Every structure is written in C-alpha cells, then in structure tokens.
Amino acid sequence: MSLTYQVLTYVGLSFGWFSFFAWKRKERLDHMHTMIIGMSMGMMIGLIAGLLFGAEYKGDLFLSTIWGMLIGGISGMMIGIPLSLLTTVEGTLSGIMAGMMGAMLGEMIPIEKMEPLLFLFVMLHTACILLLSKLIETSERETSKRKRIFTLQNPITPPVLLIGVFVWFQALPFPTMTAENDQMHSQNHTSQPAVQEINLIAADFSYNPNRIVMKKGVPLKMTFQNNGSVEHDFEVVSTGNNFVISSETNNNHQHGNTGIEKPHLHAKPGESATSVWQATKEGTYEFYCTIPGHKENGMVGKLVVM
Incomplete structure (x- = not known):
C-alpha cells in the first residue's frame, strides 16, 4: 500500500473511532467543547490531506487544493452534525481552510523534505485525539477498572498509541530522491x-x-x-x-x-x-x-x- 493510502487509512480509522467516542457522550459536552472538537478534527485532517495530495499532484495546485478542501471540510462536517449546528459550521470551515494550507505546503516543499512535516502532522493528529478525549466527561461506571482496559482513559493507552504510530511511520515508503531531484x-x-x-x-x-x-x-x-x-x-x-x-x-x-x-x-x-x-x-x-x-x-x- 502506498504512503498516501496508508496515512489516509490511519487518519480515517482514528477519526472514525474518535467521532463515535464523542457522539456517544454528546449529552455531557457543552458548546465550547464541541466547537473545539469540530475545529480541531477538521483542521488536522485538512492539513494532512492537503499535504499528501499537494505532494501527490505536485505541479497541479488546483487539483490538490480541491482534494484537501474536500476531505478536510467533509471531516469537520461529519463530526459536527451529531453534536450541533455551530460545530458543523466551524468544523467544515476549519477543514476547508486547513486543506488549502496543506495543499500549498505540499506544493512548495520538496518531496524529499516532506517526511518530517508529515510526521509532525500525524503525531499532532494522534495527540489531538488523546487530548480531546480528556475533555469528554465519562461516568463512574465507564471509568471502572474493568472498562478502562480498552479505552483512552487507561494511562497506558496514550504512550502505547504514540509509540505505535512512531514505529509505523518509520516503515512508510518515503521516496529518498525523485527523478527531478x-x-x-x-x-x-x-x-x-x-x-x-x-x-x-x-x-x-x-x-x-x-x-x-x-x-x-x-x-x-x-x-x-x-x-x-x-x-x-x-x-x-x-x-x-x-x-x-x-x-x-x-x-x-x-x-x-x-x-x-x-x-x-x-x-x-x-x-x-x-x-x-x-x-x-x-x-x-x-x-x-x-x-x-x-x-x-x-x-x-x-x-x-x-
């Protein structure tokens, strides 16, 4: 599987899991929390998608911008719809803006220098999910010892997840030098x-x-x-x-x-x-x-x- 598909698959799966996690607890979230969730997810996914397609379609900024805006905007909209109308609007706009910025970065940065920036965005996306999960209140029953084993409330989960993402990222098939380089x-x-x-x-x-x-x-x-x-x-x-x-x-x-x-x-x-x-x-x-x-x-x- 190519670099682009691997990264998009990870981002999509982690986004889907976190969205389900947040939707189940939406009654416990205030408007400020839901806005932060929608804007953060739309922005991180828009940046990553824009950067990937900016490198994939280097030389065609229009096409990479459209893909970045589309993926970022849809992500912000999807996570916001079950939460609130304001969250939907904020998440969609944040995703669109981030998709544009990511596409411009992918166009400007040489392909062989994309690895550290993409690594930073993927780790920020992972850390963002971990931090946002702390904003979501859970009941005493959900934080019991038996339930915490497979949730983000388990203190072992964040370091294991971050280390796993780091190890996986090192195995991605990054090009060392393209023909034009x-x-x-x-x-x-x-x-x-x-x-x-x-x-x-x-x-x-x-x-x-x-x-x-x-x-x-x-x-x-x-x-x-x-x-x-x-x-x-x-x-x-x-x-x-x-x-x-x-x-x-x-x-x-x-x-x-x-x-x-x-x-x-x-x-x-x-x-x-x-x-x-x-x-x-x-x-x-x-x-x-x-x-x-x-x-x-x-x-x-x-x-x-x-």
Missing part, C-alpha cells in the same frame, strides 16, 4: 545538464506511467514502448514554443521535424520509438493518443514541467 543533484556537479530517462509503456488503452514529472531545461529521453495489440502514439498538448526536440527516432510514423514543436512518438504493436526533448516553460500539459477513439477510451496523461 536527481537531475538537480547532477547539475550541481557537471557543467552540462544530465539526461532524464523515462520509459513510457502503452497498452490497450492506457499509459504507464500516466503522470510524468520533468525539469525545465533538462533533456528528457523518452522511450515509447507499445505493448498493446494495436498501434498507439503519444503527443503533448501544447500551444506556443514550449518544447524543443533535439533528436527523434520514430519508426513508421516519422514526422521528420526537429526544433520547436509538440513532442510526438508513434509505435506499432511490439515496437518502440525514442525522442529527446527539453521543456522551455513550466506548467502542466496533457498528453494523449491521437489515434481516433483511443483518447476517449482513457489514453490520456499529465506531463508536469517544474
């Missing part, structure tokens, strides 16, 4: 920019990968391999002089042009084609298969130039 690292030690290599595999009807990240000004050598049963191609949607093609080996579909144009590769089943090109402008571009009907069947992807 490799390129930047190489440029610091050589006078000429290194060549980034990408293998793009076409099937019927999909690309793998369907999201490519490249550095502006750094040559990209793309090998387009057609593993499908019919012919496929690859073309970047671009208007203006945004790409410079330096070389092209494009079997059976040779355009014969170099210089400034759209990157385009074509291959018959079982064949491949290669091209080297550079991006001159940052942005997010769509690429797709130009053969009629293939784009409509899902052969599309994103090229992010940073």
Whole structure:
C-alpha cells in the first residue's frame, strides 16, 4: 500500500473511532467543547490531506487544493452534525481552510523534505485525539477498572498509541530522491545538464506511467514502448514554443521535424520509438493518443514541467 493510502487509512480509522467516542457522550459536552472538537478534527485532517495530495499532484495546485478542501471540510462536517449546528459550521470551515494550507505546503516543499512535516502532522493528529478525549466527561461506571482496559482513559493507552504510530511511520515508503531531484543533484556537479530517462509503456488503452514529472531545461529521453495489440502514439498538448526536440527516432510514423514543436512518438504493436526533448516553460500539459477513439477510451496523461 502506498504512503498516501496508508496515512489516509490511519487518519480515517482514528477519526472514525474518535467521532463515535464523542457522539456517544454528546449529552455531557457543552458548546465550547464541541466547537473545539469540530475545529480541531477538521483542521488536522485538512492539513494532512492537503499535504499528501499537494505532494501527490505536485505541479497541479488546483487539483490538490480541491482534494484537501474536500476531505478536510467533509471531516469537520461529519463530526459536527451529531453534536450541533455551530460545530458543523466551524468544523467544515476549519477543514476547508486547513486543506488549502496543506495543499500549498505540499506544493512548495520538496518531496524529499516532506517526511518530517508529515510526521509532525500525524503525531499532532494522534495527540489531538488523546487530548480531546480528556475533555469528554465519562461516568463512574465507564471509568471502572474493568472498562478502562480498552479505552483512552487507561494511562497506558496514550504512550502505547504514540509509540505505535512512531514505529509505523518509520516503515512508510518515503521516496529518498525523485527523478527531478536527481537531475538537480547532477547539475550541481557537471557543467552540462544530465539526461532524464523515462520509459513510457502503452497498452490497450492506457499509459504507464500516466503522470510524468520533468525539469525545465533538462533533456528528457523518452522511450515509447507499445505493448498493446494495436498501434498507439503519444503527443503533448501544447500551444506556443514550449518544447524543443533535439533528436527523434520514430519508426513508421516519422514526422521528420526537429526544433520547436509538440513532442510526438508513434509505435506499432511490439515496437518502440525514442525522442529527446527539453521543456522551455513550466506548467502542466496533457498528453494523449491521437489515434481516433483511443483518447476517449482513457489514453490520456499529465506531463508536469517544474
């Protein structure tokens, strides 16, 4: 399971458990307590979701912001609905604002430096649940020795939970250095920019990968391999002089042009084609298969130039 899904699963399960814990005791909570609960949960989940999707969709701030706002806002709304109308409003707004901030952080922070910040947010989320549970009053029957064994009122539970989250977090599959960071690292030690290599595999009807990240000004050598049963191609949607093609080996579909144009590769089943090109402008571009009907069947992807 990927880093994003593991973290979201933990946050979702812990949020669900705490929400149920708070809802069962809502009669004992005053308005101030319920507002703190709604705002805190909406804010923490919005920050974590925004940060994760900001890193996942780096280069597409709009999409990561929408996901962060959506998850944060829904979380604040869900925990607030059974408590009070004011809590619902405060929790929803807090989640939306936190989702926006988290997405901006995920966009700005280099992917290899995301680990300590995400760790801080996850631990704060866990500590927040533990502290909020102390605000919720429980009856004498619920705090009996027999009942406390499996609840947050047990003094052993908080340290065990925090240590467990810490150990789990260390095992998460964090990327140590992405392809674009490799390129930047190489440029610091050589006078000429290194060549980034990408293998793009076409099937019927999909690309793998369907999201490519490249550095502006750094040559990209793309090998387009057609593993499908019919012919496929690859073309970047671009208007203006945004790409410079330096070389092209494009079997059976040779355009014969170099210089400034759209990157385009074509291959018959079982064949491949290669091209080297550079991006001159940052942005997010769509690429797709130009053969009629293939784009409509899902052969599309994103090229992010940073």
